[in-house]
Amino acid sequence: MSVALPPKAILFDVFGTCVDWRTSITRAGEALGQRLGLMDIDWAAFADAWRAQYQPQLTSVRSGARPWTRLEILNRESLDTVLTDFGLQQVSATERDAFNLAWRYLLPWPDTVAGLHRLKTRFIIAPNSNADIALAVGMAKFAHLPWDVILGAEVAQHYKPQPEVYLRSVAALGLTPPEVVMVAAHNEDLVAAGALGLQTAFIPRPLEHGPGQTNDLHPEHTFTYVARDLHELAAQLGA
Amino acid sequence: MSVALPPKAILFDVFGTCVDWRTSITRAGEALGQRLGLMDIDWAAFADAWRAQYQPQLTSVRSGARPWTRLEILNRESLDTVLTDFGLQQVSATERDAFNLAWRYLLPWPDTVAGLHRLKTRFIIAPNSNADIALAVGMAKFAHLPWDVILGAEVAQHYKPQPEVYLRSVAALGLTPPEVVMVAAHNEDLVAAGALGLQTAFIPRPLEHGPGQTNDLHPEHTFTYVARDLHELAAQLGA
Numbered sequence: 001m002s003v004a005l006p007p008k009a010i011l012f013d014v015f016g017t018c019v020d021w022r023t024s025i026t027r028a029g030e031a032l033g034q035r036l037g038l039m040d041i042d043w044a045a046f047a048d049a050w051r052a053q054y055q056p057q058l059t060s061v062r063s064g065a066r067p068w069t070r071l072e073i074l075n076r077e078s079l080d081t082v083l084t085d086f087g088l089q090q091v092s093a094t095e096r097d098a099f100n101l102a103w104r105y106l107l108p109w110p111d112t113v114a115g116l117h118r119l120k121t122r123f124i125i126a127p128n129s130n131a132d133i134a135l136a137v138g139m140a141k142f143a144h145l146p147w148d149v150i151l152g153a154e155v156a157q158h159y160k161p162q163p164e165v166y167l168r169s170v171a172a173l174g175l176t177p178p179e180v181v182m183v184a185a186h187n188e189d190l191v192a193a194g195a196l197g198l199q200t201a202f203i204p205r206p207l208e209h210g211p212g213q214t215n216d217l218h219p220e221h222t223f224t225y226v227a228r229d230l231h232e233l234a235a236q237l238g239a
Numbered sequence: 240m241s242v243a244l245p246p247k248a249i250l251f252d253v254f255g256t257c258v259d260w261r262t263s264i265t266r267a268g269e270a271l272g273q274r275l276g277l278m279d280i281d282w283a284a285f286a287d288a289w290r291a292q293y294q295p296q297l298t299s300v301r302s303g304a305r306p307w308t309r310l311e312i313l314n315r316e317s318l319d320t321v322l323t324d325f326g327l328q329q330v331s332a333t334e335r336d337a338f339n340l341a342w343r344y345l346l347p348w349p350d351t352v353a354g355l356h357r358l359k360t361r362f363i364i365a366p367n368s369n370a371d372i373a374l375a376v377g378m379a380k381f382a383h384l385p386w387d388v389i390l391g392a393e394v395a396q397h398y399k400p401q402p403e404v405y406l407r408s409v410a411a412l413g414l415t416p417p418e419v420v421m422v423a424a425h426n427e428d429l430v431a432a433g434a435l436g437l438q439t440a441f442i443p444r445p446l447e448h449g450p451g452q453t454n455d456l457h458p459e460h461t462f463t464y465v466a467r468d469l470h471e472l473a474a475q476l477g478a
Contacts, residue, residue, distance in 0.1 A: 137412060149375070149389040
């Protein structure tokens with residue numbers, strides 16, 4: 001690992017890597033259920049079902065089947081599908097709009113905020129997420145994620161793991177791929193980044209999908225850095 | 240002023256409004272002159288001449304005469320012109336590249352950083368500048384401008400005062416124009432923003448162009464807010 005050049009910027013996956021979307025969406029569902037008197041709903045299963053709509057929705061944009069559509073709009077459409085699947089058609093449009101905003105109010109992992117602050121002292125830090133700008137800003141304001149700049153899918157008008165997203169983020173910083181590290185808890189994201197010449201850092205988040213998680217528990221490829229959390233990554237990077 | 244709706248986001252012009260480009264570029268020129276032994280150069284006049292290239296360069300992009308080109312590239316071209324005009328053809332390409340980076344190292348006005356921090360506690364804050372993303376990030380890192388997100392010309396692929404810049408920044412935040420305040424020390428910028436429905440705030444920067452400044456000393460139109468500096472604006476906005 002010591003042969004890697006010192007980077008100038010660190011890009012981060014956000015959902016799962018920086019924030020615990022599953023716990024946060026589960027709690028938002030529980031709050032909604034209490035308020036509306038919805039009984040016997042497994043809100044963790046609801047959160048998983050909502051998230052399971054994510055890749056098919058993104059694929060519809062990636063494939064060109066539909067024009068660029070930002071993630072909050074896709075999430076809102078997915079919510080309708082999942083509410084129907086759970087027999088919750090009675091939830092009003094106003095409640096649905098409010099529930100969809102729960103994706104802006106996601107809890108960071110315990111090391112996230114301090115780790116980002118530490119990395120920010122030495123590097124440019126930015127999300128390179130499929131979240132759109134409004135969603136990413138809302139998440140950052142709520143969770144106190146101290147980004148220097150919001151990059152990612154909306155700036156590139158493409159969704160990860162399409163190469164345009166990584167390359168547009170690197171170019172927007174006036175840098176070259178080897179000057180940038182992509183950080184993620186997901187092997188696929190890092191394989192895509194590494195294939196384009198970016199440095200890569202794997203941070204396991206073994207509870208992202210709850211206690212039964214089976215994927216992305218370990219790095220499955222050779223990455224530039226592997227660290228237990230953002231503190232350990234900061235130490236490896238000399239920050 | 241009290242009838243304006245509480246905004247959700249504050250957009251800022253940067254050159255002149257948040258940072259003192261003239262003093263900073265003058266100092267960078269003086270340092271270059273000392274290093275290279277360039278005698279009897281009026282570096283404040285040099286800074287003014289460099290800046291005077293700004294609008295003609297932007298117009299070449301606004302008009303469609305040349306494709307989208309980010310500001311640092313335009314500034315670098317302008318530098319060649321101005322060095323020739325000042326009889327400094329001997330400055331090397333390496334020195335020119337380094338001098339051009341001086342636009343990333345601009346001093347903030349005395350109220351800027353504290354004022355932005357204060358506004359950030361209550362609102363989304365973002366530059367809506369003609370600076371490109373790499374330049375804006377560099378400026379923010381150096382001057383400690385605590386932006387929530389970098390918006391402006393490069394995201395819109397247009398230069399102010401073209402309407403696309405203001406409207407793209409507003410849309411990127413998922414907001415409507417009346418929910419956003421544009422802050423500038425320049426009447427023209429605010430007239431363009433106000434015509435699109437944004438709220439407007441004029442902050443005079445009477446030394447932007449040096450002691451002989453004659454333009455933009457006062458608001459020349461009706462703006463939503465007029466304040467002496469960002470502290471006073473924050474107080475008016477309840478932050």
